[in-house]
Amino acid sequence: MTATDIPAPAPVPAAPAHGELHGPVLAWFEQHARDLPWRRPDAGAWGVMVSEFMLQQTPVSRVLPVYEQWLARWPRPADLAAEAPGEAVRAWGRLGYPRRALRLHGAAVAIAERHGGDVPDDHAQLLALPGVGEYTAAAVASFAYGQRHAVLDTNVRRVFARSVTGVQYPPNATTAAERRLARALLPGDASTAARWAAASMELGALVCTARNEECGRCPIASRCAWRLAGKPAHDGPPRRGQTYAGTDRQVRGKLLAVLREAVAPVPQAALDAVWDEPVQRARALDGLVADGLVEPLDGGLYRLPLA
DNA sequence: CATTCGTGGGG
């Protein structure tokens, strides 16, 4: 670490111009928090970590059943680490973005090898695990270990954008200003900070939603900068939409679905049947192999990876 | 910093 690596001190707002948000949001959370399995006391850090992987871009309702199956089958990181990675991909089912299954398996292996089988409680060590980025590291450290971290997910970003900044939506990519704001709003006490992280996230998930927000149920509606400004519509570049039909992603999904259902190696012909355009089909299959999601065998056979 | 990476439900 050299002097040039030390970031300039972030300007700290002299006084919060947005008033006190913690009290109302924490009280609301007390009353309205969902009883989700990964929030139960017995979930443990591994349960929290599994849930965070699955919830990366997948709604709670679809995660719930798969989460229960995973924790029943692999109650500890070492249990998953002992399995073939392909089993993780198979058990991932249709949650989407199956590379997450591979990374979760990789994280379990790393935890078994480097951390004695226990999910690390250190943010930097969490961040070093495959599939763990800034959000997930902060979430596990906060939710599982009660530490003080800014947990900045899409829900929290939207809540802050509206209630504090006064705009309908946060920027497309997370900005330094958002991180600075999240840190400034973080309660000083670790246990309160952890509850604040969960509460602000829950508010975004249940009330301050992307569409059809329910300000009538919001505990901070009277202080919300966006609402007080008359809820001006989002201006600026359109929020990046994700096309899907006809993309490689769709082809990869169809190919992998065949392999997930198969108990034995699948012949090339069975994969060829899912997409008629041969160039794109080949590119998609190559991509799956390159990602380690598919293992090619001799004789034009394919299967989920054994190692 | 922009792209890529699945899947399904709701408005």
Next chain:
DNA sequence: TCCCCAAGAAT
């Protein structure tokens, strides 16, 4: 029907 979006990470 079509479009939007859902507790992001890696490159």
